[in-house]
Amino acid sequence: MNIHQDVLNLQAGMREKFAAFGVDLVLPPPSSLTLKLEYTGHEEGRMLRARMPYNANMTNPIRLMQGGFIAAGIDDVMGPLSYMCAGQPVVTLQLSVTYLRPFLEQDEYVEIEAEVINKTRTILYMEATVKNKQGQLLCKATAQSMIVAKDKVK
Template sequence: MQYYERNGLLELEMATEAERMVVAQEENAIVDEQQILQQLKQAAPDAESLGMEVPPPVFRMMEGRIECYTPGKSLRASFPVKQDYSNPMHRMQGGMIAAAIDNTMGPLSLLVTGGAAVTLSMNLDYIRGIAPGKRLFVTASVISRSRTNLIMEALASDERGKMVARSTAQFQVFQMNRR
């Protein structure tokens, strides 16, 4: 991915599908959604006994799809932009964009730490709207990690790779009960 400035806006240039597959192979990324979901469940074996659902119900409600996971580094998910998610200007409402971003960072936090995590703070910059009928792609990446704290960044873009929003977030990590 490359960034460039045009008309005062930061743009995200996405690679073609073939180029993404090459990058995925080079970075040991996993592109099979079922394999990634299995890793999510294995990352925190005690999650179910603690009442956690992986992936969470809101991820499923938003019809999220996991696209790619680079172990320990990043997770890419996508979400349909539904008419029901629209603001008065017929663009995806900002809170729904924030939910899509949080729903991508959350599973990444579980994969990276093997523990439950809660969002302590999230800063979000909206760059452009996205219309219903499109798909929102969110790539979350780990910036910094300690035993109890995780800092992540997420970039949300449309199907053409145009950046829609950018976010940074801090998570508090809770260690799962290990037997």
């Protein structure tokens, strides 16, 4: 079995667990399918990495991958990681992305790596990097997510 399938299996387990909270998860999220994310690395509750291909349908007028789609890719990697780390529903409070280089067609794909930096009773602090196939840093992101109390979910 490969890493991508391992992560999809973890997500299937999350779907069953969240059903107990009355939450019907759609996993993988439709947005991840649209972005064609492929999981390439995972450390239980700490790190999740995915590859996102260049998509000409998601570019700006000068054929650079649109920043909003890159941010969506980051969010789609951080989201499942936050659920796996917290073991219960989590919602994004803040996501900040700093762009350093463009995502070019010749890059073919980027690797998005999200990491949990700190976890409190109610908040997850995460960081992410986006690198091209040469390992150049294209952008960095930070996020804070709220762990939703089990009695507040429905």
